[in-house]
Amino acid sequence: MDIREFQNRESNVCRYGPVYGAVFSRADGASIWDENGTRYIDFLIGSGAMNYGHNHPKILAPSIDYLRDGNIQMSLDMYTTAKRSFLQTFNEYILEPRGMDYKIQFPGPTGTNANEAALALARKVTGRSSVFAFSNAFHGMSLGSLSVSGSASTSKLGGVARHDVVRVPYDSFPNESVNSLEYINALLSNEGSGVEKPAAIILETIQAEGGMFAASKDWLRGIRKICDDHNILLIVDDIQAGCGRTGDYFSFEEADIKPDIITLSKSLSGAGFPFSIVLISPDIDFWKPGEHSGTFRGSNLAFISSAAAAKLWKDSDFLASARNNRRKLQAFADEVCSVHKSIITDKRGRGLMVGLKCKDRDIAQKIHNSAFSGGLIIETSGADRDVLKLVPPINISDEEMEIGLNILNSSIEEHNYA
Numbered sequence: 001m002d003i004r005e006f007q008n009r010e011s012n013v014c015r016y017g018p019v020y021g022a023v024f025s026r027a028d029g030a031s032i033w034d035e036n037g038t039r040y041i042d043f044l045i046g047s048g049a050m051n052y053g054h055n056h057p058k059i060l061a062p063s064i065d066y067l068r069d070g071n072i073q074m075s076l077d078m079y080t081t082a083k084r085s086f087l088q089t090f091n092e093y094i095l096e097p098r099g100m101d102y103k104i105q106f107p108g109p110t111g112t113n114a115n116e117a118a119l120a121l122a123r124k125v126t127g128r129s130s131v132f133a134f135s136n137a138f139h140g141m142s143l144g145s146l147s148v149s150g151s152a153s154t155s156k157l158g159g160v161a162r163h164d165v166v167r168v169p170y171d172s173f174p175n176e177s178v179n180s181l182e183y184i185n186a187l188l189s190n191e192g193s194g195v196e197k198p199a200a201i202i203l204e205t206i207q208a209e210g211g212m213f214a215a216s217k218d219w220l221r222g223i224r225k226i227c228d229d230h231n232i233l234l235i236v237d238d239i240q241a242g243c244g245r246t247g248d249y250f251s252f253e254e255a256d257i258k259p260d261i262i263t264l265s266k267s268l269s270g271a272g273f274p275f276s277i278v279l280i281s282p283d284i285d286f287w288k289p290g291e292h293s294g295t296f297r298g299s300n301l302a303f304i305s306s307a308a309a310a311k312l313w314k315d316s317d318f319l320a321s322a323r324n325n326r327r328k329l330q331a332f333a334d335e336v337c338s339v340h341k342s343i344i345t346d347k348r349g350r351g352l353m354v355g356l357k358c359k360d361r362d363i364a365q366k367i368h369n370s371a372f373s374g375g376l377i378i379e380t381s382g383a384d385r386d387v388l389k390l391v392p393p394i395n396i397s398d399e400e401m402e403i404g405l406n407i408l409n410s411s412i413e414e415h416n417y418a
């Protein structure tokens, strides 16, 4: 496969292209094909941006109609028919059934835009400047999001000091012996801590890029209580763990907590179109008109695809398929952890967001490479890139799930020399 055109012209910053060395051209569900017609099962799925699979017909059809029929494509943040359709549908299919009442802000189109807006709003509402953020967190590549990200590789980026952030340990970081709730509470309660009260605590319920660490329900409830006790806003970054990835639409539902601000992006549009929103508790919607702006705030095409994706959440076949797939992936992970203990040392994550912690980075890389040669795309995550990250489409077909898991199983077996 000739990849010289890419290597000669594209910046060295390109990450996934050189890793796979294939040129992809077509996709359907959990399958993608390269230009030579080789099929791969996609358990990377745009790093969680295609939760409903590639080219879902119920999402694509209204999007194609919308593009073809002379509708408005660009309108800044004017009122449009497409925006109304999204607001009504997202409310009817996602928010209302969960008893959730939030105002919706449309920031720039990517996840990091949503987090920047969330942080800015929290600072504005409280009049405080600092934010508590967690070890191993990842919130995006713009400066504010970088400043609250925890991993060493991202924290060095930007080349400027990161002010107004207090780094605190995530649930069970670095191990069970540290009680992060007690520690955070002490920072806020003890006059001698020297730490100012923050505007917000920002967290991911599962730290996808950070190594697939999942917070427990109790820990999430504990953080909510700390926020309530100290009058601090809770921002949940559900950009990767949301949109159904863990089983519920929002990843924090099983903990039964109500964040003050929620950010969503990635799979929100359901079709890979860049789109993000900030859900704001109505009592803190302190924005003045135009105060937080940007050219691409709410793409009309994404309003249409996103509304179609939201409707899947009342489709019984879709919900049954997601439940079934969760069970299968979790059972597979339990099985490989027990059979291949010597190289797979831990199961992480939740729902259809599974991490297999490998003995070391080298083993993880070898399994990753063998899987690709066998026709399965996965990636590694974590500060040491020693965790295999499995995020198949949540509605993946039985056939594709079986092929994918078989390839992964063979790749793990191949590198278990015990």
Ligand SMILES: Cc1ncc(COP(=O)(O)O)c(C=O)c1O
Binding pocket: 047, 110, 111, 112, 113, 115, 138, 139, 140, 141, 204, 208, 209, 237, 238, 239, 240, 241, 265, 266
């Ligand atoms: C939890 C989380 N937040 C924010 C982001 C940043 O989103 P984007 O890359 O669209 O800016 C990511 C991206 O991987 C993410 O996983």
